[in-house]
Structures are given as structure tokens and as C-alpha cells.
Amino acid sequence: MSNKENKQDISPVFKKCYAFNDANEAKQAGLYPFFKPIQRNSGTKVYIDGRELMMAGSNNYLGLANDIRLKEAAESVVEQYGTSCSGSRFMNGTLDLHEQLEVELAEFVGKEAALCYTTGYQTNLGAISAVLDKGDHVISDKYNHASIMDAIFLTTGMKRNITLHRYKHNNMEELERILKRIPKNTGKLIVTDGVFSMEGDLAELVKMRELADTYKAGIYLDEAHALGVVGKTGRGTCEHYGDNSLADLLMCTFSKSFGSIGGFISGSAEIIDYIKHTSRPLIFSASMPPANIAAARKALEIIKEEPERVHRLQEIAKKMISGFKSIGFNVGTAVTPIVPLIIGNNEKTFLFWKSLYERGIYVNPVISPGVPPKRSLIRTSFMSIHKDDELDWFLEVAEQEGKKLGII
Ligand SMILES: Cc1ncc(COP(=O)(O)O)c(C=O)c1O
Known part of the structure; x- marks a missing residue:
């Protein structure tokens, strides 16, 4: 007998679901x-x-999700590649299209290398959990996106002994107090949204870089709402501040300005190669489908040209x-x-x-x-x-x- 037919017999694990009103x-x-x-x-x-x-509530900032050129680009690859990659990047799910997009993205954001994931959420899960290790400290703005917090929870569960610190939104004095307390020669990663997803304001990235350099921390920048949105040519928060070295790792999603779905992480060739070979959300989940890669590539071309x-x-x-x-x-x-x-x-x-x-x-x-x-x-x-x-x-x-x- 199913739970629905006789609610007295509901397993305790499901009771909260039936009580939810x-x-x-x-x-x-x-x-x-x-x-x-x-x-x-x-x-x-x-x-x-x-x-x-x-x-007046969409993240389709450049209106590209409905652009005829993206629709045509998406359609044009289905004949050759099909509708799914049916596997992860690590195994049978890497297409030449993924690699072409990665080269173009790295060039766009001024990093050595980039790596695509199937969603932006997964990019944060995959990249943050790969770079953090036992004994490391992660320092996060209180207004960071939920996917960053979930990435930290995943890492803590997987690797144990990760210390999480949260500082008041954009409060660089508190960030410095935290950095000061962490022992020297300990791994420290500062994680921040570039443009905050609910408040629409910008990270204090220049001061953050200064602190990161002083205390030998890395900076992980989430540009989900920044690429295509801020900076003179839409290259995001670093371009807005006029310094491309402000972030060590930069991620973005394709579900907003890029009119598609998927995401990428970018940084030095060595860090990206390490993430590529150690990131469980990359290795154990199917890759971005061909039509979405083609749409994101077309969007990138339009952002550069228009x-x-x-x-x-x-x-x-x-x-x-x-x-x-x-x-x-x-x-x-x-x-x-x-x-x-x-x-x-x-x-x-x-x-x-x-x-x-x-x-x-x-x-x-x-x-x-x-x-x-x-x-x-x-x-x-x-x-x-x-x-x-x-x-x-x-x-x-x-x-x-x-x-x-x-x-x-
Ligand atoms: C700041 C930020 N990071 C990451 C994500 C996750 O991106 P996606 O929805 O493409 O998975 C979002 C989505 O809303 C976001 O706002």
C-alpha cells in the first residue's frame, strides 16, 4: 500500500513532506x-x-536568449552532434565544440585556460570543491550566491577540516581581521560574487586583491551577473576596475547574458588542469549539450561585436x-x-x-x-x-x- 493510500503508515522520513502546507x-x-x-x-x-x-525579472540581460542568431546556431549543430553528449567531459562527453568554446572564453576574460561545466551552479560546486583541501580556510561574503555556499558545504562533507569564515557584505575591515587570524602558510580562498545577485552592487575587488596579496590568499570571483553587464566591453568586474589581475579564478554562467545554459571556470593553465582532473561534479555528470554550446559561442561573438x-x-x-x-x-x-x-x-x-x-x-x-x-x-x-x-x-x-x- 502506498503512503498516499494510508497516511498512518507513512515512513517517518516522509512525514515532513506530508505535513508541508x-x-x-x-x-x-x-x-x-x-x-x-x-x-x-x-x-x-x-x-x-x-x-x-x-x-522585468529575467537574467537575459542582453536579450540574447531569443535572438534568432542563437536559435540558428543551436539548431545548426544538432544534425552533426545530436541532442546530448550522453556522458561526462572526463569520459565520452567532450566535444571539439567544448574545447573551442573554452579557448574563446579564456581569451575573452584574459586568462590562460577555461573549463566548461553543465550549469553555473555545478561550476561553483566543481571548482571550489576541487581547489579546497583539508586544512584550508574559505572566506565568503555573507551575500554570496547559494551555489557558493553549497559548494563549501559539499567540500566540507567530502574533505573534512575545511574552515568557513563569513564576513559582512563587502566589509573589507572584517575580511582583514579574519585573514589576520588564520595561520601563515595555510591555504586561504576568498570567494565573492562580482555583481551581487540580489543587491545589484559590486564587490570591493581592488581592496580585496590588496588584502589577498598581503595575506597570501587566492581570490575566486563569481561573474554570473557581471559578464555582458559591467565593464566597458562587458568583460565584467575586473574590467570595471581596470585591472585584469584582480581574480585568480573567475567563473561565469551561460544562463544569463549568454542566453544559454552551462558555465565555466577560468584561471592559470595549471589550476584549470588540476580542476579538470579532480572535480567530481565535472567527472560524474554529463557535459553541456551541443545546442547550448553553440548558443553560448554565438552569444560570445555577439557580445564582442556589439x-x-x-x-x-x-x-x-x-x-x-x-x-x-x-x-x-x-x-x-x-x-x-x-x-x-x-x-x-x-x-x-x-x-x-x-x-x-x-x-x-x-x-x-x-x-x-x-x-x-x-x-x-x-x-x-x-x-x-x-x-x-x-x-x-x-x-x-x-x-x-x-x-x-x-x-x-
Ligand atoms: C551569482 C550566481 N552564481 C551562480 C549561479 C548558478 O548559475 P546557473 O543558474 O546557471 O546554474 C547563479 C544563478 O542564479 C548566480 O546568481
């Missing part, structure tokens, strides 16, 4: 914003429940940050097209999400653990293909609905 309660209150099936994606519009909404997309995105970021500020929203320290509307109250956050949704605007409500408790926010994010009239309309609606709820 949070999602149903939110659905009944009409305040459930998650897993909304998108029926069609077209430029800045999405279609959900048969309604057209303006997308820097005007990056410039337009940066112009939109400035417009929306100053627009939201001028109508009274708290946007924290955002300087990118990720603009948080910080509310700090879960109920109001969901109510504000609902009112924007009903007015035809798609955004993402974020509560703990996505952000620290009491920092719930609406994450707005913009694309280079947004038009000024759409953006002005969003600001108008946000002002009206924000005032009704007493948020501004």
Missing part, C-alpha cells in the same frame, strides 16, 4: 509567485495564464536606479541592471509582487533564505532590449502601487 496556504491567499509556467517568451514580453506581461548592447544595458541601469530612488524606493547600493526594491517585510513584499503582477509586470519577490531575514525585496532586473516607454510605465505603476501599500 506553506505553498498551499500561499496559493489559497492568491500570493504564490513561484513556478509560474511561461507559455511564450517574446522580447521583453512573456505570456502567463494567457496574459501578456512585461518581463558592445552597444552592453552600453544600452548600463544606461538602463542608471535610469531605473535613479527612477526608483526619486519616487522613494530603497534600492540599497545597486549600480547594475539588478535593482532591488527593498521592503523588509514578507507580507508587503508578496502584496507588492501581486499588485505588479496584476498590472502586467513580472518581477521576483525574494525572502529569506534568498536574502537575510528582514531584508525581503522585489528583485527587478532589466534587459538591453527594454524600451524607454516600457521602463517609464513600470516606474509609474510602481509608484502608484507602492504608495497604496505604504512602501514609499
Whole structure:
């Protein structure tokens, strides 16, 4: 008899699942914003429940996920390579396409070598768990992405005796205090997002490099929201600060500016070779499929050839940050097209999400653990293909609905 037929006989391990009712309660209150099936994606519009909404909550920063050139590139390789690699990079799943993309990526970010994974999440798991070893210390910004934390948890479970330190967001004094306490000649890795995924601000990378050099630490930089977004030619946080040596290891995902899925880690040839031969999430999981490699390669070509997309995105970021500020929203320290509307109250956050949704605007409500408790926010994010009239309309609606709820 299955558990469903006789719930008295449920194994204790599953009891919590049957008792879980949070999602149903939110659905009944009409305040459930998650897993909304998108029926069609077209430029800045999405279609959900048969309604057209303006997308202001996507990571498709350069609008390339719908670009005809990426679609054609994806289609063009299926005939020759099929739809799956059916194996890991280590064994039967490496294509010449992976290696070509890796050479192009290394050149783009100014590193000696790059290595592709199947997702950005897996890249963090795979690269961080490979470089850290017993006795090492990892020092992480409190606002780092969940995949970085999961990478550290995985490493701790696998290798034991890894010490985790977390410093207050972008607080370089606290980072220095931590570095000072760690014994000399001990492995130390500082890990940070370049652009923080929820707050849209930048890591203090110049000071961080200075500290890393003083205390002989390495820097691991997650550029998921930075490549294609910041820097004069979209080469990310290091380009923004004008110094390509700020990070020892640099990762990025293809699921955002690159309009595809997958990720890569880049660095010196020796470190990348070591990761390639020791990274369990690389060795024990099937590789990135051909169509996605082709789409990412085409996106990289477009980013290099059309820097005007990056410039337009940066112009939109400035417009929306100053627009939201001028109508009274708290946007924290955002300087990118990720603009948080910080509310700090879960109920109001969901109510504000609902009112924007009903007015035809798609955004993402974020509560703990996505952000620290009491920092719930609406994450707005913009694309280079947004038009000024759409953006002005969003600001108008946000002002009206924000005032009704007493948020501004
Ligand atoms: C900062 C950061 N790193 C890594 C990832 C994981 O990338 P992916 O979704 O491509 O697996 C994300 C995804 O949201 C992210 O925001």
C-alpha cells in the first residue's frame, strides 16, 4: 500500500513532506509567485495564464536568449552532434565544440585556460570543491550566491577540516581581521560574487586583491551577473576596475547574458588542469549539450561585436536606479541592471509582487533564505532590449502601487 493510500503508515522520513502546507496556504491567499509556467517568451514580453506581461525579472540581460542568431546556431549543430553528449567531459562527453568554446572564453576574460561545466551552479560546486583541501580556510561574503555556499558545504562533507569564515557584505575591515587570524602558510580562498545577485552592487575587488596579496590568499570571483553587464566591453568586474589581475579564478554562467545554459571556470593553465582532473561534479555528470554550446559561442561573438548592447544595458541601469530612488524606493547600493526594491517585510513584499503582477509586470519577490531575514525585496532586473516607454510605465505603476501599500 502506498503512503498516499494510508497516511498512518507513512515512513517517518516522509512525514515532513506530508505535513508541508506553506505553498498551499500561499496559493489559497492568491500570493504564490513561484513556478509560474511561461507559455511564450517574446522580447521583453512573456505570456502567463494567457496574459501578456512585461518581463522585468529575467537574467537575459542582453536579450540574447531569443535572438534568432542563437536559435540558428543551436539548431545548426544538432544534425552533426545530436541532442546530448550522453556522458561526462572526463569520459565520452567532450566535444571539439567544448574545447573551442573554452579557448574563446579564456581569451575573452584574459586568462590562460577555461573549463566548461553543465550549469553555473555545478561550476561553483566543481571548482571550489576541487581547489579546497583539508586544512584550508574559505572566506565568503555573507551575500554570496547559494551555489557558493553549497559548494563549501559539499567540500566540507567530502574533505573534512575545511574552515568557513563569513564576513559582512563587502566589509573589507572584517575580511582583514579574519585573514589576520588564520595561520601563515595555510591555504586561504576568498570567494565573492562580482555583481551581487540580489543587491545589484559590486564587490570591493581592488581592496580585496590588496588584502589577498598581503595575506597570501587566492581570490575566486563569481561573474554570473557581471559578464555582458559591467565593464566597458562587458568583460565584467575586473574590467570595471581596470585591472585584469584582480581574480585568480573567475567563473561565469551561460544562463544569463549568454542566453544559454552551462558555465565555466577560468584561471592559470595549471589550476584549470588540476580542476579538470579532480572535480567530481565535472567527472560524474554529463557535459553541456551541443545546442547550448553553440548558443553560448554565438552569444560570445555577439557580445564582442556589439558592445552597444552592453552600453544600452548600463544606461538602463542608471535610469531605473535613479527612477526608483526619486519616487522613494530603497534600492540599497545597486549600480547594475539588478535593482532591488527593498521592503523588509514578507507580507508587503508578496502584496507588492501581486499588485505588479496584476498590472502586467513580472518581477521576483525574494525572502529569506534568498536574502537575510528582514531584508525581503522585489528583485527587478532589466534587459538591453527594454524600451524607454516600457521602463517609464513600470516606474509609474510602481509608484502608484507602492504608495497604496505604504512602501514609499
Ligand atoms: C551569482 C550566481 N552564481 C551562480 C549561479 C548558478 O548559475 P546557473 O543558474 O546557471 O546554474 C547563479 C544563478 O542564479 C548566480 O546568481
